Amino acid sequence: MKFTLNWLKQYIDSGLNATELADRLTMAGLEVDSVEALCPDLDGVRVARVASVAPHPNADKLTLCQVEVEGEPRQVVCGAPNVRAGMLTAIALPGTTMPGGFKIKPAKLRGEKSEGMLCSARELGIGGEEGGIMDLPADLEIGAPLVAALDLEDVLVEVDLTPNRPDCASVLGLAREVGGFVGKRMTPPVAGPLPRLTGEGLPFTVTVTDTDCRRYAARLIEGVSIGPSPWWLKQLLLAVGLRPINNVVDVTNLVMLEYGQPLHAFDFARLSGAAIVVRKARPGETMATLDGATRELDSEMLMICDAERPVAVAGVMGGEGSQVTDATTSILLESAYFEPVSIRRTARRLNLSTDSSYRFERGVDPEGIPYALERAARLIVELAGGRLMDNGYDVVGELPGRASLDLRVRRTNELLGLAFSADRIAALLNSIEIATAKMDEETLRVTVPSFRVDLEREVDLVEEVARLHGYNAIPTALPAVPMRFAHRDAGRSLRQQVAAVLTGFGFHEAINYSFTSPAHCDLLGLAADDPARQLVPLVNPLVEDQSVMRSLLLPGLLENLRRNINHQQPDVRLFEVGKVFRHRDHATQPEEMMLLGCVMSGRRHPGASRLHYGEALVDLLDVRGVAEALFGELRLADRLILAADAVLPSYVAAGTGLALAVGATPVGWLGQVAPSVAKAFGIKQDAFYLSLNLDALAACEAAPKRFASLPKFPAVQWDLALVVADGVGGGDLLAAITEAGEQLIERAEIFDIYRGKNIAAGHKSVAIAITYRAEDRTLDDDTVGKVHERIIGLLESRFDAHLREA
């Protein structure tokens, strides 16, 4: 809602400057969005009279004007089509800086002297789209500064209204609030008793056939002459962002802004049968609205019709066929109350939001309807002439009544933390025209004024008390609540733990949008029956790339990887913890799963000194290491199973994938992203990925922390080097050793794998260190030697291995 200070002053003299006013409004819940001077600095722009106009000798489209400002007339070259002798207009004298920064200087234009520039409203930054130079009222003083002459010195204030305060979508409503905080009453332009509208003896009829129209008032004005509005009215509308149209339409717009009551003016001659019928649209009916569109109507849309067809979409927009034109001579003026939900539904269905529908949707003042009508009718007669018929229609159906509410003083004080008396509360409410009657010291009976559609319950009044007193004046306390242990959610703890481990390993955390592109499924090469294709689509996505809920984290992280590579950061470790979604059916909430995705690419030690750590690239064992360490931290390492032979998604490069399970519970996988998939995402370097289902992981029980006595006797380490075929897994050798059932073996570790000189082709030498320890004694060489021999024998027979010659 926009208004200007001068406008507000017509109804209340607040004595506040713009800043004070803005601050008070904001603190009263009417948040001021902006405060700006209405017109730019226009020193040097004066009112001027065009004394004569002559053709420019050297240019067809220019004229030579003799212009009176002060002293001798001066010559100005002008290109405006509307310049004429005798008109008053605005001149920017040499030395003036225009709003665009351009400085006016005496000049020669096509050889003719020009001392100044005749200006349009737009050039001066004070008007919208009028063509040509300003055509000013004849009664202005020639030579006077334009700003003073037109009373342009004003401030535009914009208030961001909350949906519960339609009463303040009007300057009068705002004036009432301002009155509340300066202790005054605002003066509306129309007051006192209004003529009774009976509908008798009129040359037209009004019939309301639908209960969505609760009140319909109409007056007829005959003999109007349609023309442009006077300067002050145009200026006011332009200031608040409305386009002036003609004197009648401009008045309806002005009164809408003044009273908050949308009005509509029909060209009476174009109402067939001189009838207004308010009814729902009939099947198949269409109507051309004022914006030029032809609207398909449905049977739930409330229409204003004449005897034959719809002439306006009630409360939303008028029809082209009955609009006021230059030829109009009689006006039928409408002021009505339409059911808010009905208007909102129609506006949404037609995808049309107007100043009118905004107000009707939120609820106009049902008792303000005749006042707004009277005000507009008087103003039209004043500006467009004509005769207002004394009688008119005011069809009143079932209106929202004035609620009478009991406000308990104690309840008010308890809810707010105050200790106010009934009188103090009453005074606050009375300040904004809410009437109260004190029933006793504990109870106020409050009559809710018709314009406050938001006050329906006692608690709404409690809010008014808080608001009028000022939230900041309410004391601050802390609740006395019972001490209680705050339960911790296991899933949330797990996520925090996982994030801590991964950041420790150099991973940065990514957060991607939960919605994504459906094209990802194809980029990943998902099979038609892949569950990740069970996408949850959005009905109204902003863009195609964000039109489905993601079913995997991988695509987002691959896009992040590409972005970083493209920004010269090829060494990437990123993880994301987030939900993915699986469609079930349209009526059921989709399945939501919490996943972890980790992507690794580029150098093994991103961000670390190359001097110290070299340039090695990350490989599969890096991502496996991260997984192992993570499960170790989660105390699940003992039950972690990595299976190379499991079926993995097709976007994992062949032969690189390991399925992860804790005991019998599958929890995820790791592997290299298939190079073809990486390429589809625009990534040319190897990328490795770890995917874990955190919901599944949260259900796994961590191994308890249990102390084991420190060994009392020393360990010994014996090494062995085995030559095996290339296909033999090093890890399998270790597993065979640790699973051999030898009590004395504490640990086995591979410390070297060697191929080349002295090793047969297709073979490798695996050097293993075995640690032996007994609980109860220091081991001697004989004892260790026997076990060591057994192990060697075991490995030789199981893996077709032989000891490497020294």
Added chain:
Amino acid sequence: MDTLKLETAGRGLAPSLAVKTKCVMEDEILRLKGEATAALGEAGKEDLEPFRVKYLGRKGLFTSVMRQLGSAPAADRPRLGKLANDIKQELTQAFAARQEELGAGRGQGTATRLDLSLPGRVLPRGRLHPVTQVMAEVCAIFEGLGFTVAEGPDVETDFYNFEALNIPPHHPARDMHDTFYVSDALLLRTHTSPMQIRAMEREQPPLRMIAPGKVYRCDSDITHTPMFHQVEGFLVDRQVSFADLKGVLSVFIARMFDADTAIRFRPSFFPFTEPSAEVDIGCVMCGGKGCRVCKQTGWLEILGAGLIDPAVFAKVGYDPEAYSGFAFGLGIERIAMLKYGINDIRLYYENDLRFLSQF
């Protein structure tokens, strides 16, 4: 000082100290190293030459240890030899450094000095996303006040997101929520307030809870992303007042920002609270003088709050005469922007390492 460096370096050179074949020999080498290191650390100028003779000289202890290597098992000899040699070299370097430090150098150092100007050897850690960091901070403050953390589904029903929160169909307040719909009855939650309802349906007062999570609005421009993070909190008990709401939020703001951050509460509107408030803090960018960030007002809106509307209590079967409570909600991205000075909201979801590594 030098002792420390020596030890650090030493660790790198002896990869598996703990257990070796014939650990006697290895133990002896390591023991010698420890002894020499300690001695060198305490050595004065006049102790240097005796130290050199005792440990590093031709008849010194290291030389004699290396001579004994012949008795070690053949398989271990190379490794032990290298270990002893490395330690001796290292000690020689440390000795030279100590000499220099004590001003006793002979001007012809046998070893190169440590280059102290080189960067240290470390693998950098990663960072949590700034949104996660701020979220954790917010949650920690309220958890400290005894609030439980609860989470709910991102794809919500119209009932929990709107109707139960006193926003019936065709209510103009739905305009404040640019909603992504999944179907007629399902949508992406526009706030985490549905958790209020879910929790109150499940439990009886007293209740103290916060609900962090992702929320969605179909709005995307330089100041809005279609997904952002919110923390919703609420407290229900007997005799909870607006003054209590002010108190709890003041404590939160003092913790989250500065103890002396200016705060103001002003009336606003949310269908599920009455009275409703917006909470502003004094602009952290300009100190309240007025700047672009605060639109020259000196204030920044950071929270929406209010007393829980009796209509909400009615939906979950609480007696509004017996109980009262307050609720509040705040946007994490906004707080992160203010705390860290982030000026472009789009950066949050591009996951550029140059951004993520700053926090």
